[in-house]
Amino acid sequence: MTQKADRDQIRRQNRSVVLQALRRKGPQARIDLGRVTQLSPATVTSITSDLIAEGLIAGVDDDAQREREKGARGRPRSLLTLDGSAARVLAVKLSVNTIEMALADYGGRLVGRDVASFDSATVTADGFGQILIDSLRGFIDGLGGPPPAIVALASQGVVDDSAGTVAWSPAFAVRHVEVVAPVARAFGVPCLLSNDTNMIAEALHRTDPARYGGTFAVLFVDYGVGMGLFVNNRLFVGETGAAAEIGHANHIPGGSLCRCGRRGCLEAYLGDYALLRHARGLDLQTPPSRLPVGRETIRELIAAARAGEDGALDAFNAGGTALGYAFARVIATLDPRRIVVTGAAADAYPLMEAAALAALEEALVTDLRGSVDIEAIPWEEDLILRGTVARALHALDTEVFSDTGYGSQKEASAN
Amino acid sequence: MTQKADRDQIRRQNRSVVLQALRRKGPQARIDLGRVTQLSPATVTSITSDLIAEGLIAGVDDDAQREREKGARGRPRSLLTLDGSAARVLAVKLSVNTIEMALADYGGRLVGRDVASFDSATVTADGFGQILIDSLRGFIDGLGGPPPAIVALASQGVVDDSAGTVAWSPAFAVRHVEVVAPVARAFGVPCLLSNDTNMIAEALHRTDPARYGGTFAVLFVDYGVGMGLFVNNRLFVGETGAAAEIGHANHIPGGSLCRCGRRGCLEAYLGDYALLRHARGLDLQTPPSRLPVGRETIRELIAAARAGEDGALDAFNAGGTALGYAFARVIATLDPRRIVVTGAAADAYPLMEAAALAALEEALVTDLRGSVDIEAIPWEEDLILRGTVARALHALDTEVFSDTGYGSQKEASAN
DNA sequence: CAACTTTTTTTCGGACGTCGAAAAAAATAA
DNA sequence: TTATTTTTTTCGACGTCCGAAAAAAAGTTG
Numbered sequence: 001m002t003q004k005a006d007r008d009q010i011r012r013q014n015r016s017v018v019l020q021a022l023r024r025k026g027p028q029a030r031i032d033l034g035r036v037t038q039l040s041p042a043t044v045t046s047i048t049s050d051l052i053a054e055g056l057i058a059g060v061d062d063d064a065q066r067e068r069e070k071g072a073r074g075r076p077r078s079l080l081t082l083d084g085s086a087a088r089v090l091a092v093k094l095s096v097n098t099i100e101m102a103l104a105d106y107g108g109r110l111v112g113r114d115v116a117s118f119d120s121a122t123v124t125a126d127g128f129g130q131i132l133i134d135s136l137r138g139f140i141d142g143l144g145g146p147p148p149a150i151v152a153l154a155s156q157g158v159v160d161d162s163a164g165t166v167a168w169s170p171a172f173a174v175r176h177v178e179v180v181a182p183v184a185r186a187f188g189v190p191c192l193l194s195n196d197t198n199m200i201a202e203a204l205h206r207t208d209p210a211r212y213g214g215t216f217a218v219l220f221v222d223y224g225v226g227m228g229l230f231v232n233n234r235l236f237v238g239e240t241g242a243a244a245e246i247g248h249a250n251h252i253p254g255g256s257l258c259r260c261g262r263r264g265c266l267e268a269y270l271g272d273y274a275l276l277r278h279a280r281g282l283d284l285q286t287p288p289s290r291l292p293v294g295r296e297t298i299r300e301l302i303a304a305a306r307a308g309e310d311g312a313l314d315a316f317n318a319g320g321t322a323l324g325y326a327f328a329r330v331i332a333t334l335d336p337r338r339i340v341v342t343g344a345a346a347d348a349y350p351l352m353e354a355a356a357l358a359a360l361e362e363a364l365v366t367d368l369r370g371s372v373d374i375e376a377i378p379w380e381e382d383l384i385l386r387g388t389v390a391r392a393l394h395a396l397d398t399e400v401f402s403d404t405g406y407g408s409q410k411e412a413s414a415n
Numbered sequence: 416m417t418q419k420a421d422r423d424q425i426r427r428q429n430r431s432v433v434l435q436a437l438r439r440k441g442p443q444a445r446i447d448l449g450r451v452t453q454l455s456p457a458t459v460t461s462i463t464s465d466l467i468a469e470g471l472i473a474g475v476d477d478d479a480q481r482e483r484e485k486g487a488r489g490r491p492r493s494l495l496t497l498d499g500s501a502a503r504v505l506a507v508k509l510s511v512n513t514i515e516m517a518l519a520d521y522g523g524r525l526v527g528r529d530v531a532s533f534d535s536a537t538v539t540a541d542g543f544g545q546i547l548i549d550s551l552r553g554f555i556d557g558l559g560g561p562p563p564a565i566v567a568l569a570s571q572g573v574v575d576d577s578a579g580t581v582a583w584s585p586a587f588a589v590r591h592v593e594v595v596a597p598v599a600r601a602f603g604v605p606c607l608l609s610n611d612t613n614m615i616a617e618a619l620h621r622t623d624p625a626r627y628g629g630t631f632a633v634l635f636v637d638y639g640v641g642m643g644l645f646v647n648n649r650l651f652v653g654e655t656g657a658a659a660e661i662g663h664a665n666h667i668p669g670g671s672l673c674r675c676g677r678r679g680c681l682e683a684y685l686g687d688y689a690l691l692r693h694a695r696g697l698d699l700q701t702p703p704s705r706l707p708v709g710r711e712t713i714r715e716l717i718a719a720a721r722a723g724e725d726g727a728l729d730a731f732n733a734g735g736t737a738l739g740y741a742f743a744r745v746i747a748t749l750d751p752r753r754i755v756v757t758g759a760a761a762d763a764y765p766l767m768e769a770a771a772l773a774a775l776e777e778a779l780v781t782d783l784r785g786s787v788d789i790e791a792i793p794w795e796e797d798l799i800l801r802g803t804v805a806r807a808l809h810a811l812d813t814e815v816f817s818d819t820g821y822g823s824q825k826e827a828s829a830n
Numbered sequence: 831c832a833a834c835t836t837t838t839t840t841t842c843g844g845a846c847g848t849c850g851a852a853a854a855a856a857a858t859a860a
Numbered sequence: 861t862t863a864t865t866t867t868t869t870t871c872g873a874c875g876t877c878c879g880a881a882a883a884a885a886a887g888t889t890g
Contacts, residue, residue: 002435002813004453005420005428007848007875013420014876020417031838038419040878045840074837075885158782168782175782215654227748231646238750239630240785249747250740250778253667260780325665332664333642333748335653363665365675367573367583367590370655398417422846422877429847446867455849460869489866490856 008404011047014039016402018047019056022082023108023397024209027060029077048080056106056401058083082107087396090136090148091388093196094155094171094179096120099132101139103148104389106396112143113385125174129182136183149400151183152192152392154199154384156224161193161241170224192395196220196384198235198244200342201228203387206394209233215336219246219326222343222379223293224259225267227330235391246330247271251322256284269322272298272345278315279304295344302348313351320352324359331364331372341376342383349376423819426462429454431817433462434471437497438523438812439624442475444492463495471521471816473498497522502811505551505563506803508611509570509594511535511586514547516554518563519804521811527558528800540589544597551598564815566598567607567807569614569799571639576608576656585639607810611635611799613650613659615757616643618802621809624648630751634661634741637758637794638708639674640682642745650806661745662686666737671699684737687713687760693730694719710759717763728766735767739774746779746787756791757798764791 014037021036022028028036034044051057060079084107093100097120102113116135123131140147157169164180166172184191194202197220204212218228225247229236237243247267248260255264256274263285268274273288279301305312327339341349353376360369429452436451437443443451449459466472475494499522508515512535517528531550538546555562572584579595581587599606609617612635619627633643640662644651652658662682663675670679671689678700683689688703694716720727742754756764768791775784 002428002432004432005425007425010420010422010425010876013417017417017419029838030840041839042841042879043877046876049840072837073835073887075839075883077838168780215658231651236646239752240750242783242785243630243748243750245747245750245783248780248783249744251668253736253740253774253778262778262780264778321668325668329664329744330748332660333658333745335655335658335660337654359668363668363677363679365583365663365677368657368660368663370657425847444867445869456868457850457870458848461847464869487866488858488864490854490868492867 011404012402014043015047015051015404016398018044018051019082019397019401020394022057022080023393027079027081029079031077033080050404052080054401056083056086057081084109086401087149088146089389089392089396090140090151091385091392092132092136092151092153093199093385093388094132094153094166094169095196096156096171099135100385101136102385102389103140103143104393106393108389108393110389111145112139114139114142120171121173123172123174123177125172125177128172128177129179132179133182133186136187147187148189150190150192150392150396151187152194152388152395153179153183154194154196154388155179156196158245159193159195159241161237163240164191164193166193167240167242190395190400192391193241194235194237194388194391195226195228195241195244197226197228198237199228199384199387199391201230201387202235202391202394203383204340205230205233205235206387206390212338212340215334216338216340217244217330217334217336218340218342219323219330220343221270221323221341221345223272225270225326229334231334246326249326249329251325257287259288266322266326270319270326270345275301275315275319275345278318279311281311298344302351305348305351316348316351317355319345319348320355321359323352324356324361325363327356327360327372327374328363331360331370332368335368335370336372338373338375341374342379344379346376346379426819427817429458430462430466430819431813433459433466434497434812434816435809437472437495438808442494442496444494446492448495465819467495469816471498471501472496499524501816502564503561504804504807504811505555505566506800506807507547507551507566507568508614508800508803509547509568509581509584509586510611511571514550515800516551517800517804518555518558519808521808523804523808525804526560527554529554529557535586536588538587538589538592540587540592543587543592544594547594548597548601551602562602563604565605565607565807565811566602567609567803567810568594568598569609569611569803570594571611573660574608574610574656576652578655579606579608581608582655582657605810605815607806608656609650609652609803609806610641610643610656610659612641612643613652614643614799614802614806616645616802617650617806618798619755620645620648620650621802621805627753627755630749631753631755632659632745632749632751633755633757634738634745635758636685636738636756636760638687640685640741644749646749661741664741664744666740672702674703681737681741685734685741685760690716690730690734690760693733694726696726713759713763717766720763720766731763731766732770734760734763735770736774738767739771739776740778742771742775742787742789743778746775746785747783750783750785751787753788753790756789757794759794761791761794 017037030044034041057080060081084105086106089104091102097117099116103111118131155166156171158167160167166177168175180191180193201218215231220226227244227246229244248265250264251266252264256268258265258268272293301312305316432452445459449456472495475496499520501521504519506517512532514531518526533546570581571586573582575582581592583590595606595608616633628648630646635641642659642661644659663680665679666681667679671683673680673683687708716727720731
């Protein structure tokens with residue numbers, strides 16, 4: 001059953017709608033905000049003057065004239081923009097041995113970034129919290145300025161967002177690593193946790209909501225295989241946060257040996273070690289090395305395939321087939337608008353595409369395929385951290401700054 | 416981006432919350448409604464007096480005393496209940512050769528039901544609309560009373576709810592059969608369309624929202640294999656309505672021949688014809704007969720397996736394995752709270768359970784399995800139609816009767 | 831250059847929905 | 861009959877949105 005609604009909720013939602021409009025469409029005059037949000041001019045004035053008083057948005061008076069030199073009559077529009085100095089957000093990406101950190105202001109501009117390292121092999125489940133806090137503290141103190149108003153974490157592997165832990169990840173030898181509680185306690189601000197691949201989906205959605213909206217999936221093909229999922233314009237994480245863990249969904253019962261010890265996982269055909277194992281002609285039951293395959297090695301593999309080397313071509317062919325079956329299963333289950341392939345191995349998508357589409361054809365009745373768009377986009381290392389920043393900012397817009405009287409709270413806590 | 420909110424929306428939502436509370440918890444006094452909905456007594460009085468004036472709810476003054484004989488002091492609570500005569504809903508289930516119809520009043524009481532037949536083999540894509548309308552008209556006229564305020568359709572196969580058509584279904588030899596538009600036009604009321612298995616999920620959710628809530632999946636194992644999906648307490652149908660078509664998701668690449676012509680579909684291991692083919696020792700590439708396997712034959716198969724007959728046991732074993740892999744893939748993709756197995760073959764779940772759980776163990780790392788509950792519930796033929804009624808009533812509560820001034824609209828259209 | 835036109839922004843008053851508090855209603859207990 | 865208890869209704873205050881009108885800030889025109 002849905003919840004009751006009250007007056008406060010209206011204002012909260014409309015404040016958040018205005019903030020989101022400014023974030024999505026950039027600096028705008030009040031009249032534009034009215035058109036975008038469907039709010040009346042009177043209401044826009046009321047809300048924006050509150051937001052200005054609270055220091056969340058500000059007028060911008062630079063070269064607005066230049067744009068309007070075309071002899072426009074009437075009172076000139078005065079543009080409003082998010083006030084970068086209103087708050088800062090801290091985005092953190094956890095992977096093997098490294099903690100990547102980025103600090104951004106409320107306007108989305110990067111204030112600074114850095115990488116800290118730790119020892120994935122020896123860290124303990126309750127010891128990592130302190131390491132993380134120390135790294136973040138060092139980073140923030142080094143940059144100076146106000147502390148972050150929210151922290152968003154993205155981790156490889158399986159996260160449990162209700163528990164605030166990383167359940168199982170290549171980044172840790174141990175399981176159930178506490179991350180949210182220590183950070184939230186140390187900084188006294190909200191802390192979000194998500195799977196790294198979901199943050200790719202978030203990044204795409206925030207940059208182009210029309211294209212990457214509704215229900216769509218991101219397949220991340222790299223060291224492993226992950227999936228990020230948007231359902232009805234919202235990040236979908238399932239009951240515990242472990243949804244979209246397609247890498248260890250089974251492709252062929254009893255098939256290739258996977259790093260996780262199971263047989264036939266999608267990752268055992270598409271992960272970097274799997275491609276390499278196949279290309280080298282090793283038995284598919286050969287246990288994968290525990291060490292990550294270097295990026296260089298993968299690039300060489302791609303080059304070899306482009307040069308027409310048989311083993312490499314076979315590997316990408318098998319990977320493409322697995323990918324196509326994965327497409328089919330995702331489509332049959334979720335009926336998405338779009339599937340995006342990215343990750344380090346996405347550069348090799350052209351080598352896999354034919355096999356993937358053939359497998360899709362083989363695996364799925366045409367009527368079910370519907371009008372799903374499948375596209376590969378070149379991999380950018382920064383996409384995950386950018387998505388994490390975007391998620392943190394969105395959380396500020398909708399959860400924190402939507403609260404009426406945020407300004408007075410701020411003053412109160414400053415005393 | 417979220418939508419703006421305004422005052423009307425508050426009232427709409429709170430009206431709908433009150434109606435839903437009455438539907439879920441039965442007749443209640445205003446003070447109970449206040450507790451359940453979190454609305455103040457003043458607001459409850461205001462909303463309920465509107466709803467009474469509009470004829471949507473009514474006081475009930477029967478044996479309330481008996482319950483309160485325990486010498487309760489104070490003003491006695493006066494119970495309110497949904498007024499059955501406020502409206503009627505028509506639920507329709509389309510399957511091979513038959514149109515099942517049920518008419519219920521606004522309180523959820525069944526007014527009447529009937530089955531009409533048509534010829535699935537010869538009906539045309541644009542000819543079926545008239546057949547459907549005629550059947551519904553005949554049914555309603557036969558019962559007398561006011562016409563339905565909404566019609567909800569459930570169909571076997573793949574529906575396209577944005578187009579309002581049945582894209583592909585065993586119930587029709589042709590594709591893209593128009594159903595929503597003809598019905599909506601003929602009756603001048605909203606018409607909803609859904610896959611039949613989704614209506615099982617809806618029925619479960621409406622009877623026990625605590626148990627069947629959040630994100631959960633229903634696997635329907637019967638003539639074919641279907642899935643119904645709730646995501647975050649809402650029916651999930653994907654972009655076109657074709658989500659959860661897991662029956663034709665691939666289980667084993669290049670595996671058994673399916674009725675759809677593809678190889679290795681889940682249904683080619685779990686559908687009734689698949690079980691039968693396996694039990695009879697036929698080759699797995701034997702084309703399935705086009706005729707549906709009778710319910711009787713399946714019951715005999717179950718009996719044979721219970722009697723320890725090898726072929727039958729093998730068939731259920733293979734089916735169980737396929738089912739377990741399906742569990743694993745659904746869990747990896749959606750991380751649901753619960754998976755429910757039902758359908759005619761669900762009576763055979765005990766015969767398949769061991770193999771299914773073994774396959775699940777084999778296919779999914781334990782950390783991903785999380786705390787998903789898997790349960791089989793005995794199949795009731797009526798579940799689909801009951802879910803369809805529930806969906807129609809819920810649509811009235813939230814979409815139609817939530818509109819303020821519904822009463823005046825009604826009067827206006829009566830003139 | 832003063833009056834007019836155009837466009838944006840603000841102000842004002844009305845309407846409406848929720849809420850808390852107080853009053854009213856309807857029963858039992860003393 | 862009066863007091864007590866519980867439910868329901870009434871009343872007034874408050875907050876929010878909106879439409880209309882006014883104000884502001886430009887360009888245009890004679």
